[in-house]
Amino acid sequence: xxxxxxxxVINVGPQHPSTHGVFRLRLTLDxxxxxxxxxxxxxxxxxxxxxxxxxxYTQNIPFTDRSDYLSxxxxxxxxxxxxxxxxxxxxxxxxxxxxxxxxxxxxxxxHCMAVGTYINDCGAWQTPLMxxxxxxxxxxxxxxxxxxxxxxxxxxxxxxxxxxVPPEFVPNLRKLLTELPDRIAEYEELLVENEILIARSVGxxxxxxxxxxxxxxxGPMLRGSGVAWDIRKADPYAAYxxxxxxxxxxxxGDCWDRFLVRLEEMKQSVRLVExxxxxxxxxxxxxxxxxxxxxxxxxxxxxxxxxxxELGFYLVSDGSPHPHRFHxxxxxxxxxxxxPQMLKGLTIPDVIVTLGSVDIVMGEVDR
Amino acid sequence: xxxxxxxxxxxRRLEDVVPxxxxxxxxxxxxxxxxxxxxxxxxxxxxxxxDLKYLVGVTAVDRLDHFEVVYHLQSLRHNHMxxxxxxxxxxxxxxxxxxxxxxxxxxxQEREVYDLMGIRFSGHPDLRRVFxxxxxxxxxxxxxxxxxxxxxxxxxxxxxxx
Numbered sequence: 001x002x003x004x005x006x007x008x009v010i011n012v013g014p015q016h017p018s019t020h021g022v023f024r025l026r027l028t029l030d031x032x033x034x035x036x037x038x039x040x041x042x043x044x045x046x047x048x049x050x051x052x053x054x055x056x057y058t059q060n061i062p063f064t065d066r067s068d069y070l071s072x073x074x075x076x077x078x079x080x081x082x083x084x085x086x087x088x089x090x091x092x093x094x095x096x097x098x099x100x101x102x103x104x105x106x107x108x109x110x111h112c113m114a115v116g117t118y119i120n121d122c123g124a125w126q127t128p129l130m131x132x133x134x135x136x137x138x139x140x141x142x143x144x145x146x147x148x149x150x151x152x153x154x155x156x157x158x159x160x161x162x163x164x165v166p167p168e169f170v171p172n173l174r175k176l177l178t179e180l181p182d183r184i185a186e187y188e189e190l191l192v193e194n195e196i197l198i199a200r201s202v203g204x205x206x207x208x209x210x211x212x213x214x215x216x217x218x219g220p221m222l223r224g225s226g227v228a229w230d231i232r233k234a235d236p237y238a239a240y241x242x243x244x245x246x247x248x249x250x251x252x253g254d255c256w257d258r259f260l261v262r263l264e265e266m267k268q269s270v271r272l273v274e275x276x277x278x279x280x281x282x283x284x285x286x287x288x289x290x291x292x293x294x295x296x297x298x299x300x301x302x303x304x305x306x307x308x309x310e311l312g313f314y315l316v317s318d319g320s321p322h323p324h325r326f327h328x329x330x331x332x333x334x335x336x337x338x339x340p341q342m343l344k345g346l347t348i349p350d351v352i353v354t355l356g357s358v359d360i361v362m363g364e365v366d367r
Numbered sequence: 368x369x370x371x372x373x374x375x376x377x378x379r380r381l382e383d384v385v386p387x388x389x390x391x392x393x394x395x396x397x398x399x400x401x402x403x404x405x406x407x408x409x410x411x412x413x414x415x416x417x418d419l420k421y422l423v424g425v426t427a428v429d430r431l432d433h434f435e436v437v438y439h440l441q442s443l444r445h446n447h448m449x450x451x452x453x454x455x456x457x458x459x460x461x462x463x464x465x466x467x468x469x470x471x472x473x474x475x476q477e478r479e480v481y482d483l484m485g486i487r488f489s490g491h492p493d494l495r496r497v498f499x500x501x502x503x504x505x506x507x508x509x510x511x512x513x514x515x516x517x518x519x520x521x522x523x524x525x526x527x528x529x
Contacts, residue, residue, distance in 0.1 A: 042498035049483070050507045213443065216422050216472025227443065234446055235369035299395075301439055301450070303423075314437065316428050329424040329439075337475050366498055 005031050012351065014043050020117060020355075021362025027343070027351065034351060037343040039336055044366035052326035057083050057158060057293045060326065065152035067328060068364040070113055073106035073143075074306035075364075076156035081237055082302040082313040083158045087295035094283045095160035099238040100276040101173075102146075102155065103304070104269040105139045108180070110307035111262045111269075112136040114359040118259060119191065121356030122200040128190060135183050138176050145169055158293065160286025173277060180270045188263060201256040205342045205354030208253055215338040218331050219309025220261045221358060225253035231305035243275050255357035262359075265307075292321040299325075308332050308359055332364040370447040371395065372417075377449055380417065384410040396437075396450035401463045404453050405490075408469045411440065411451070418442040419449065422470035425477055427484045429510045434461045434486055455486055465491035483508040 013024040022043035028036040048067060052060045064075035077099055084091065091099075113136065116129030140150040146165050147155040155162055191197055207217070212225035222229055230247045232240045248264035250257025295317045303312030309331030316325035335358055343351050378392035381399070388403035399407045411419045423439035434455040441448050455461030465488035466473045475497065477488045482496040485506030496503065505512050 042496075042500075045498040047483075047507050050512070211471075213421055214471045215474070216424075216470065216476075229443055241368075301424075310423065312424060312439075314424065314426055314439070325426075325428045327424075327426040329426075333475060333479075334424075334472060337472055 007035065010348070012348075014040075020360060021365075023360065023362055023365065025343075025351070025355070027348070029348070032347045034343050034346050034348070037340040037351070039339060041336075041362075042366055044362045046367065048367045049326050049328065053323055056291070056321045057295065057323065058289065058291065060323070061156065061158075062152065062154045064328075065154055066363055067330065067367055068306060068308065068311070068332065068361050069151060070361050071106050071110040071307045072151065072153040073102045073155060074304050074311060076153065077103055077238070078302065078304040078306070078311045079313050080156045080158050081304065082300050082315050083293075083295060085302045086298060086300040086315055086317055087158075087293075089159050089287065089289075091160040091287060092284045093239075093281050094164075095285045096239040097276045097280045098161050098165065098285060099156065100240060100243065101273055101280070102143070102161075103238070104272045104276070105142060107269045107307045108266050109136045109139040111266050114307065115187070115191075115259065115262050115266075118255075118353075118356040118359070119197065121352050122197055124197075128187070131183075131187065131190070135176075135180065138179075142169060142173060142176070145172070157286050157289070159289045160284070162286065164285045170277070173273070177270060177274055177277070181267070184263070184266050184270070192260070192263070197259075198256065200349075200353055201254065201259060201357070203252070203254050203256075204350050205255045205346065205357060206253050207338055207342055211338050211341065212253065215334075217309065217335045217338060219305065219307070219335070220258050220265065221309065221335050223248065224250035224258035224261045226251055231303055231310055235303065237302070237304060239276065239279075240272075242279065243272050245272050255353055258357045258359075294319060294321050301329075303329065306331060308361065308364070309335060328364075328367055330364045330367060332360040332362075333367075336360065336365065368446075369441075372447050372449045374450075377411075377417075377451075380414065381407055381410065384414075390454070396452050398452045398454065401453045401455060405464045405466065405468065408438075408451070408466050411449075412469050416445075417447075417449070418444050420444075422466070422472040423448070425466070425473050425480060427480045427486055427508075429484065429508065431458075431510055433458055434484065436463050436480070436486060438466065460487070461485065462487040462489055464489050465494075467491055482506075485509060 008029045010027045014022040024040040026038040064079045065072040068075045112132035116132040119128040144150050207225045209225045228247045228249045245268045248261045297319045299316040301314045312329035314327040315323050318324040374392040374397040377397045378389040381388050385407045388399050388407040391398040419440040421441040423441045428435045436453050438451045455463050478497040
């Protein structure tokens with residue numbers, strides 16, 4: 001016999017280890033079940049879009065590092081592609097291939113973080129995360145030897161990339177590429193047949209396909225719900241049209257499928273880096289762009305497949321060296337749209353797992 | 368490769384279904400009258416050839432004398448994209464209809480535009496500020512918001528230092 005209980009309001013966050021930053025969920029519970037969830041964000045809002053309107057096009061590249069700080073390469077690239085589309089610039093071929101190499105390395109590093117923290121949310125205490133940080137560390141070393149930074153990279157430039165890779169980069173990358181497939185196999189061995197992980201994720205936080213499309217989610221969330229949609233295939237940029245790779249797709253749209261999609265994407269990224277490294281042409285890596293660069297009057301939207309989904313920039317130029325409008329189509333933010341529906345009816349431990357599987361970066365949600 | 372459909376093509380299709388909806392058709396976009404926006408969006412969503420079931424993004428631009436709300440729409444099946452714009456002509460109290468009844472994905476994005484640009488979306492189920500707190504003075508992305516660089520005041524046609 002069921003007795004109705006008084007609704008209980010619980011705040012998860014803003015300071016909570018499972019919110020991956022400063023994000024607050026206001027849950028209304030009936031007993032143990034969530035009947036309503038409200039998202040409260042903005043704790044990390046830095047008004048990036050407004051600040052960017054007072055700076056020149058080149059000065060804005062470091063801002064993009066700080067929006068999605070776990071995949072700075074992809075954010076840099078999305079912004080530079082938009083300015084290039086606005087001004088009709090075609091970067092040299094070597095830069096296009098370097099962009100693919102670095103975007104995919106960044107995707108592996110970012111998915112290591114996403115999967116690792118997701119497993120933490122499921123109850124494993126740091127061990128799988130530390131395994132994945134081992135590989136992430138080596139990727140960050142490669143970034144450091146190329147551009148001097150490890151997190152906020154500021155590597156891509158309008159019309160190419162800032163530096164060519166140093167001589168020791170290629171041997172180090174080749175060594176990493178021989179290790180990575182074994183490492184990813186190791187993760188799978190450790191995680192994919194883990195009973196606790198299966199019990200915590202299968203059938204939890206289901207996002208049906210029609211809701212996924214209607215609520216504009218993208219990236220592993222959309223693919224986890226069974227839609228084979230990847231900007232790298234659908235709207236290829238840099239040198240992706242010359243690459244051969246597959247789009248992993250889930251079936252049920254639950255946390256488990258999103259987790260598997262991310263694991264599989266890491267394998268595909270290794271393939272992409274290998275191909276791009278084999279085909280890496282010689283030549284210049286950037287074009288000379290004036291400091292006070294003035295694109296013609298107009299507007300442009302360009303996008304990349306970031307580890308979290310479709311990351312796009314919408315720029316409006318009035319012919320001055322500053323953008324008139326600088327808008328970030330942030331996948332982390334938009335992927336939160338269906339979250340309250342996904343959480344309804346779950347228990348609190350499942351809420352934590354579901355939020356972990358969305359993989360938000362608060363720098364990008366709040367901007 | 369995603370094909371960007373021409374505004375003129377979209378305008379012809381829209382004129383057949385929703386007469387008087389199209390204000391202007393450019394190469395890259397089509398401008399729809401705000402009062403016909405919801406009707407036009409419904410027909411774009413339902414059109415089998417266009418199949419615009421996926422809303423990529425909603426954003427707004429301060430054009431100094433009016434506001435422009437920009438919708439990027441995508442067909443996942445046919446892999447084409449269109450840009451639809453609408454105008455909020457009253458710069459003091461801009462208001463356009465919400466497209467949440469058509470695309471749920473506008474839910475958070477329209478709240479963001481309301482928060483930072485101050486455009487009201489009539490018919491939005493939960494129009495509150497999303498990043499800033501209630502009671503924050505002004506709307507930062509407007510060009511007449513001068514606390515931070517990036518704004519344009521009357522008498523100062525361009526940014527200082529340019």
